[in-house]
Amino acid sequence: MRTGPKQNESQKQSDSAGPAPESPHRFKFGPRHRILRRADFQLTYGEGRRAHGRFVAVFCRRRARDEPGGEFWRLGITATRKSGNAVRRNRQRRLVREYFRLNQHWLPGGCDFVVNTRSGLSTASLAELAKDLDRVMQRFGFRPPAGPNAESKTPAEIEAPSEGPDKGQKARKAQ
RNA sequence: AGAGUGGGCCGGGCGAUUGCCGGCGGGGCGGGCUUCGGCGCGCGCCCGCUGGAGGAAAGUCCGAGCACCACAGGGCACGAUGCUUCCUAACGGGAAGGCGGGGCGACCCGACGGAAAGUGCAACAGAAAAGAUACCGCCGAUGGCCCGCAAGGGCACAGGUAAGGUUGAAAUGGUGAGGUAAGAGCUCACCGGCGUCGUGGCGACACGGCGGCCUGGCAAACCCCAUCGGGUGCAAGGCCAAAUAGGGAACGAUGCGGCGGCCCGCCGCGCUAUAGUUCCGGGUAGGCUGCUCGAGCCGGAUGGCGACGUCCGGCCCAGAUGAAUGAUCGCCCCGGCGCCUCGGUUCACGCCGCAGCGCCGGACAAGACUCGGCUUACAGGCCCACUCUAUUU
RNA sequence: GCGCGUGUAGCACAACGGUUAGUGCUUCGGCCUUCCAAGCCGAAGAUACGGGUUCGAUUCCCGUCACGCGCU
Numbered sequence: 006m007r008t009g010p011k012q013n014e015s016q017k018q019s020d021s022a023g024p025a026p027e028s029p030h031r032f033k034f035g036p037r038h039r040i041l042r043r044a045d046f047q048l049t050y051g052e053g054r055r056a057h058g059r060f061v062a063v064f065c066r067r068r069a070r071d072e073p074g075g076e077f078w079r080l081g082i083t084a085t086r087k088s089g090n091a092v093r094r095n096r097q098r099r100l101v102r103e104y105f106r107l108n109q110h111w112l113p114g115g116c117d118f119v120v121n122t123r124s125g126l127s128t129a130s131l132a133e134l135a136k137d138l139d140r141v142m143q144r145f146g147f148r149p150p151a152g153p154n155a156e157s158k159t160p161a162e163i164e165a166p167s168e169g170p171d172k173g174q175k176a177r178k179a180q
Numbered sequence: 181a182g183a184g185u186g187g188g189c190c191g192g193g194c195g196a197u198u199g200c201c202g203g204c205g206g207g208g209c210g211g212g213c214u215u216c217g218g219c220g221c222g223c224g225c226c227c228g229c230u231g232g233a234g235g236a237a238a239g240u241c242c243g244a245g246c247a248c249c250a251c252a253g254g255g256c257a258c259g260a261u262g263c264u265u266c267c268u269a270a271c272g273g274g275a276a277g278g279c280g281g282g283g284c285g286a287c288c289c290g291a292c293g294g295a296a297a298g299u300g301c302a303a304c305a306g307a308a309a310a311g312a313u314a315c316c317g318c319c320g321a322u323g324g325c326c327c328g329c330a331a332g333g334g335c336a337c338a339g340g341u342a343a344g345g346u347u348g349a350a351a352u353g354g355u356g357a358g359g360u361a362a363g364a365g366c367u368c369a370c371c372g373g374c375g376u377c378g379u380g381g382c383g384a385c386a387c388g389g390c391g392g393c394c395u396g397g398c399a400a401a402c403c404c405c406a407u408c409g410g411g412u413g414c415a416a417g418g419c420c421a422a423a424u425a426g427g428g429a430a431c432g433a434u435g436c437g438g439c440g441g442c443c444c445g446c447c448g449c450g451c452u453a454u455a456g457u458u459c460c461g462g463g464u465a466g467g468c469u470g471c472u473c474g475a476g477c478c479g480g481a482u483g484g485c486g487a488c489g490u491c492c493g494g495c496c497c498a499g500a501u502g503a504a505u506g507a508u509c510g511c512c513c514c515g516g517c518g519c520c521u522c523g524g525u526u527c528a529c530g531c532c533g534c535a536g537c538g539c540c541g542g543a544c545a546a547g548a549c550u551c552g553g554c555u556u557a558c559a560g561g562c563c564c565a566c567u568c569u570a571u572u573u
Numbered sequence: 574g575c576g577c578g579u580g581u582a583g584c585a586c587a588a589c590g591g592u593u594a595g596u597g598c599u600u601c602g603g604c605c606u607u608c609c610a611a612g613c614c615g616a617a618g619a620u621a622c623g624g625g626u627u628c629g630a631u632u633c634c635c636g637u638c639a640c641g642c643g644c645u
């Protein structure tokens with residue numbers, strides 16, 4: 006699992022190795038990675054596959070080639086009124102977003118994810134959520150890059166498992 | 181020192197790494213115009229600088245601004261408010277004051293107009309629950325009956341009475357004295373209430389004089405009186421507008437002949453009736469705007485008991501839209517618990533104090549057009565004024 | 574975001590401001606029956622919370638909380 010501090014260490018390493026501001030392995034998270042239209046949410050709920058974790062329920066849908074959105078994966082988060090007050094819902098959203106931001110390089114492109122939060126998430130830590138979401142992603146066939154020694158992750162290592170999701174996609178299609 | 185009252189303020193701090201939204205500048209990319217020098221435009225690409233939640237942002241309970249719709253004027257209905265004066269853009273908010281209630285006190289609380297405009301309600305109990313009656317009682321002076329020669333005595337029939345008793349949340353002013361057959365505001369004194377006059381006060385009211393004893397409660401029951409209120413809300417409203425399907429309009433395709441020097445134009449004939457092209461209008465998805473300079477914030481002076489007003493100077497302080505202000509780590513700060521060391525005290529147990537280490541905890545809660553309030557939630561802490569109790573001097 | 578409405582036993586509903594808050598189903602116990610069901614008898618169980626008005630509040634008023642509906 007990749008928790009926050011470990012990511013930080015790897016980031017520090019890459020910084021010390023070289024500035025490389027144009028590197029694709031930074032951890033940005035802009036609007037291209039977000040689902041912004043109600044219709045896209047509805048599509049994902051209707052056509053997507055579903056998997057549940059302790060803190061979340063995730064819907065996943067592979068976009069058709071002619072749809073907009075490009076080669077990026079996209080994320081939409083729904084925190085309903087039932088899962089807490091505004092402060093709790095904000096906390097839930099931010100944690101989920103942080104997970105996707107830190108793990109953006111191995112997640113499969115061309116997919117839409119919708120995450121529904123559950124009330125227990127507002128008191129959970131990022132590490133707990135990461136463990137939970139890793140399990141959920143594996144259920145979709147998306148495997149995070151090799152295990153707990155991720156702290157030695159180099160740009161190459163990060164890039165390598167990015168082929169994994171394709172395999173996962175193929176496996177899912179075969180079903 | 182302890183207990184308490186009122187008012188004001190804060191709402192963790194610093195750093196590292198990495199992100200998000202807005203603004204400005206630079207670069208890059210894209211296409212446009214060009215007199216090839218440049219000019220201005222867009223970007224969900226990069227870099228730098230800079231700004232980025234609250235005292236309640238909350239509940240949506242009031243009041244406004246702003247926008248659209250409606251509207252001669254007046255009344256009815258409906259709703260809200262309800263001691264007085266003032267503050268304010270306005271308010272159901274605030275300040276000062278009056279009256280009533282609570283507290284030893286500092287202070288706190290109060291929907292606090294009208295019951296003599298009318299209607300209505302009061303279970304059970306009780307004689308009686310609102311124009312009165314008389315259950316137990318008391319009296320029986322007067323009239324009646326009986327006894328007696330008479331004085332007088334008796335009965336309780338007529339009748340008088342409301343002091344005492346009983347019920348109830350509430351019973352037709354209270355206490356005392358006189359008075360009487362017994363009694364009664366029947367009379368008197370004081371208190372309370374009502375009316376009226378005077379004085380003080382802008383006023384709510386207060387104080388005093390006089391009069392007579394005349395009218396119980398509930399209006400958060402209907403109601404009456406006074407004042408206020410048109411409706412809907414930024415998802416208001418304005419602008420641009422793809423695709424698709426309707427609607428409206430025009431053009432062109434073109435030719436031949438004639439008039440004519442030629443063009444335009446006109447006339448006649450021929451061709452296409454459906455498609456095409458273009459434009460217009462409504463308008464969906466979507467986008468832009470409204471959207472942040474405002475009854476604004478800070479400081480000073482000044483008027484006012486105060487709420488607040490006036491003047492001067494300075495400042496620009498979120499504008500997101502499936503919705504940003506985050507995540508992780510380190511150090512510090514505050515509180516609690518435990519361990520241990522040292523010090524004080526004790527014969528000792530123990531108690532107290534400081535430092536260190538470890539663990540746990542640090543609230544309530546986040547803009548959605550903008551303000552003024554109210555209400556509700558809230559760990560911990562700071563400051564000012566005052567009250568009571570105890571002790572010391 | 575805005576505008577409305579409702580809270581009564583486990584469930585569905587009643588109750589002019591006035592006895593000990595009723596009715597049906599449910600649950601439990603008993604009777605009946607060979608046993609079960611039905612029937613009969615009995616019992617348990619509630620006014621969302623906090624204030625106020627009133628002699629007295631499920632009812633009237635105010636404030637919280639929860640739930641539901643509508644607009645988009």
